[in-house]
Amino acid sequence: MxxxxxxxxxxxxxxxxxxxxxxxxxxxxxxxxxxxxxxxxxxxxxxxxxxxxxxxxxxxxxxxxxxxxxxxxxxxxxxxxxxxxxxxxxxxxxxxxxxxxxxxxxxxxxxFATRATRICVVLSPTAVATETDGGLRVNGRWRFMSGARHSHWQVIITMAPAPDGGQWPVAALVPMSELKVEDDWYASGFAGTGSVTTIAEDLFVPQERTLPMPAILQGRYATELNADSPVFRTPMIPTGASGFIGVAVGMGRAAMDEFLQRLPGRKITFTDYDDQSAAPVTHFQVAEAALKLDEAEFHAHRMVGALDDKGVAGEPWTLQERMHNRGMLGRLVQLVGESVNTLANASGGSSIYTSVPIQRIQRDVQAFTLHGLMHPNTNFELYGRGICGLEPNTMYI
Missing domain, CATH: 1.10.540.10 (Acyl-CoA dehydrogenase/oxidase, N-terminal domain)
Known part of the structure; x- marks a missing residue:
């Protein structure tokens, strides 16, 4: 082609x-x-x-x-x-x-034969594959498949036979036309993502379109033409995080903007404050929210800076650096969540109307925080294990 x-x-x-x-x-x-x-x-x-x-x-x-x-x-x-x-x-x-x-x-x-190719992906290996002539036969389903209806391809993850006789997760590229879609996305947060369930029924995947997840996570990629690119020789989890942290910080900025736009002339009901912006409690709230957002951006800049610097230099990532990256990810998500919650709690009863964006932003940030790779506690535990000299308890680092 x-x-x-x-x-x-x-x-x-x-x-x-x-x-x-x-x-x-x-x-x-x-x-x-x-x-x-x-x-x-x-x-x-x-x-x-x-x-x-x-x-x-x-x-x-x-x-x-x-x-x-x-x-x-x-x-x-x-x-x-x-x-x-x-x-x-x-x-x-x-x-x-x-x-x-x-x-x-x-x-x-x-x-990539199509312009503006869109490839959706979720990392959960919620399918089972058997070996067949020339590839794998896959059956299973993947929830939370964001953007599926606007995608051309999906990276599926399935458990498949490993060389040692056991099972391991394998990534595979599949055209969306070969998957079924279950319209089950009824969610309180990130409702607009269209994160439906996709389903494989006796799906054949050619061997050439498969790649073991351990190889991807360890930086052993199958490409030759991308091997010298600073962008494509970075580790997967820090690389993915570099995009998603932008989403978190952007939502935090949006919450602050929406709060400040509604602030002028707003009263604090059942008090003598005719202007919320004159109340000391408001000053404490916006200061705390702004500083937490600043701190989140500090961690973000450290994370993306390390990726770019190491990618250009072709330097490998140590285990401690990967675990520290996950720790910073958890802290960033925690800070953005706390910042947005502070602003939402300061927005008054009228903010629960669906016409007021901050209620949607708060729900979207909560959904972000609950993601398996973003959850602060999961990331803190992993980073803490590294500080204590223990091995990670996950391959997703």
Whole structure:
């Protein structure tokens, strides 16, 4: 299959941020309807594609940008000020492209044959595969498949026979046309992500489109043409986190903006304060929320800085560095959650109306916090094990 080659100059990070900023009004205007419809608006997805938001982690040779970790963070945090669900799905598609770029190069030719290719992924190995002639036969289902209805491919994870006779998780690239979709996404947070369940029934996957998860997590990728790229030789979990933390910080910024926009002239009911902005309690609340958001961004910049620096230098990550990265991820998520909760609690009874965005932002942030890889306690435990000299109790580091 002929490769898709770009004739355009790769845009700078500043240009990509500008494009993202220009999309925010549209994204924000469709955020409520996306939550009600349990899926992103088609016009928003088309606008994201037109602005190149699906090229962020597409390889250069297919017209992609191979955006740095800092650039990815900046773009996704900007998009997420408009809507967390939109930012989340864009982050999912970015890590989906990155994972596809780890597969053999001729497989990438097929996956990236379409412009603005969108690849959804979830890491839970909730399927079972058996070996068959030329590949695997897969049966199973994957919940929380964000962006499935707007995706072309899915990275599925299935348990499959391992060389030692046991079982291990294997990633595989599958066209969405070969999977069934169960419309079961009725959620309190990230409602607009369309995170439905996808189902494989006696699905054949060619061997060339499979890659063991231990190999991916240990940085042993099958690609040759991407091997020297600073973006594609970084470890998977820190790489994925570099996008998702942008979503968290963007939602935190949005909460602060929404709170301050509603603040002028707001009374504090059943008190003598005719203007909430004059109340000392408000000063404490906004200061605490702002500083926690600042601290979250500090951790974010450390995380993406390490990725970019090590990617350019081609330096491997130590186990302690990976565990520390997970610790910073947990702290960032905790800080953003606390910041948004403080602002939501200070927003008064009228903020529960669905027309007031901060209630949706708070629910989206809660959904983010509950994600298995984002949950602060899970990350703190892992980092703490490292500090105490213990081995990690997960391969996802």
């Amino acid at each position: 002929e490769e898709v080659v770009s004739e355009n100059v790769v845009p700078s990070s500043d240009e990509l941020i500008k494009r993202a900023e220009e999309l925010v009004p549209l994204i924000k205007s469709r955020a409520s309807s996306a939550a009600q419809n349990r899926n992103l608006d088609d016009e928003v997805v088309e606008a994201l594609a037109e602005a190149g938001m699906f090229e962020l982690r597409r390889p250069h040779r297919y017209g992609g940008y191979e955006t740095s970790a800092r650039g990815l963070f900046d773009v996704l945090s900007t998009l997420s000020t408009g809507d967390g669900s939109t930012g989340w799905n864009t982050a999912v598609w970015a890590i989906g492209s990155w994972m596809a770029a780890a597969f053999p190069d001729h497989v990438q030719d097929e996956v």
